[in-house]
Amino acid sequence: MYTGKTHNAGLFTLEHTGVLAKSARTAVRMAEEHFNIPSLPSRSYPFQIATLGELDPEEISGDRFARLVLYERPGARASERRYRICLQDNIILRRIEEEKPSILLHDLLLYVLLHEIIHVIRFQREELDFEAPEHERMSEERIVHQLTHDILADFDSSGMRILLERYSPYRPGRNLITDSKRLLIL
Numbered sequence: 421m422y423t424g425k426t427h428n429a430g431l432f433t434l435e436h437t438g439v440l441a442k443s444a445r446t447a448v449r450m451a452e453e454h455f456n457i458p459s460l461p462s463r464s465y466p467f468q469i470a471t472l473g474e475l476d477p478e479e480i481s482g483d484r485f486a487r488l489v490l491y492e493r494p495g496a497r498a499s500e501r502r503y504r505i506c507l508q509d510n511i512i513l514r515r516i517e518e519e520k521p522s523i524l525l526h527d528l529l530l531y532v533l534l535h536e537i538i539h540v541i542r543f544q545r546e547e548l549d550f551e552a553p554e555h556e557r558m559s560e561e562r563i564v565h566q567l568t569h570d571i572l573a574d575f576d577s578s579g580m581r582i583l584l585e586r587y588s589p590y591r592p593g594r595n596l597i598t599d600s601k602r603l604l605i606l
């Protein structure tokens with residue numbers, strides 16, 4: 421029976437999607453300002469944001485807030501790469517439920533999206549190879565965390581301050597924001 425309310429196995433509802441749109445706009449604006457890029461996403465920084473309901477099986481991560489997937493044509497130039505920031509609605513909503521009421525969905529999404537966009541910018545600027553070995557990836561993760569923290573430091577919300585404390589770049593074990601995957605377009 422249709423009850424007018426959808427509880428679709430941890431997928432974002434329309435209300436959540438509205439919050440996501442707002443977080444995404446802020447994350448993009450902050451990244452543009454910090455990295456001095458006129459407009460994101462762009463040809464040089466091609467990415468899109470997708471939510472769990474839109475994901476292919478390979479884009480689903482069981483325990484992270486997001487998975488960053490690089491789609492690349494073999495032997496391709498930079499312009500033939502594209503990234504999908506694959507948000508894992510269920511993991512995000514579960515964390516919001518656990519942290520209630522101190523952390524807001526808006527702030528967590530802003531944090532995660534900004535983190536992912538910074539990854540995309542750095543990969544595209546070849547600060548790190550997408551296939552880098554584990555130890556390089558760990559130090560990249562710390563750098564991206566630190567940049568995310570620096571950019572969000574002045575964000576005026578008590579929830580964001582709590583979030584930044586929880587996900588400090590110097591706290592191992594709490595760094596499970598994302599994993600990443602490279603898929604070839606054949």
Ligand SMILES: [Zn+2]
Pocket residue numbers: 535539561564597598
């Ligand atoms: Zn990361």
